Amino acid sequence: MPSLQPLEQLVKALSRLPTVGRRSAERMAHKIMEQRDSILPGLILALTEARNRLTFCSRCGSMTLTERNPCAICQDDQRDAVICVVEDAAAVIAIEQAGGYRGRYHVLGGRLSPMAGTGPGELRVRALRERLVSEQVREVCIALNTDVESDATAHYLAGELAGLDVRITRLAFGLPAGSGIEFTDALTLSRAIRARAPLDE
């Protein structure tokens, strides 16, 4: 069969999405084409809008509208002088949706991972230290996942912030082990935020 280059291109682009293998990408591509009048225009528009109108907050690193940078949370004077340190922008949304937290955020942009080649230099730690001073933060709540690399990252962070006049806490255990923050149900996450405890307890 003569190859359909636009189809092949679409399959390749789709297979770069997370959890999407070659076969799923092929199915998606066909489904998209079969329902192209209903699916395609909206998808192209949404992706284009996302590219043009979404960015990452230059202060905390969470997702924000391009025209609103720093983000609404960073600009909200009513937020507590607490910074919740998370791995990625998805965790910010999960914690906001869970409710019960009224502070700010700081997205590390990853976790220490010798396997993946992520060292301290790849994480936004220096920016966090600067914020502790400029925003007169009284507490840093570490809200990383519960796997081994995230635990190592939490302890590295605690070491980096030791000696500063700031209380360091972490989310209460209560998170199911080995799971990711964005997959935790709202109640569990909300309770863990309320029961956060000092790192060395």
Add this chain to the structure above:
Amino acid sequence: MPSLQPLEQLVKALSRLPTVGRRSAERMAHKIMEQRDSILPGLILALTEARNRLTFCSRCGSMTLTERNPCAICQDDQRDAVICVVEDAAAVIAIEQAGGYRGRYHVLGGRLSPMAGTGPGELRVRALRERLVSEQVREVCIALNTDVESDATAHYLAGELAGLDVRITRLAFGLPAGSGIEFTDALTLSRAIRARAPLDE
């Protein structure tokens, strides 16, 4: 948190893809944004190209380039006077890739399904009958899936074509039961094409 409307829109558009639920769509949206310089432009381009350059062949219903309609297979004089009837355009690609078949195709565009409200009127049966005459077809090979609805569709088709001067075959059993054509490995599919048998055997 103030809602990020472009993000919400993207999540909704992604969750309309097959096998993608709300949570997967959220993960995809974040991954897309995190890697937007590497993923986004290619994905938007591929979708736009697919919309502009791909269409369905007006004769057989398989996927083709917009500027090449009827498709390359329909225009290929070297193809045997056999028509392989499939449910969707994805099956055409699977059979072509399996090799061993040198005829043409006809995409039904679905299968009889009282549950989904698909009746004979929704399938491209009349167009198939017209092709049998105009293309002097000597054999119709029914290559539908092996589930109950597809079997019913195959028997309905055989009834519709009975009395015409054309041999009606189906893919050899050898396909694993309950599976879909596009998930079958090439060898199994290729053998099934070679061993195709009359419908009433």
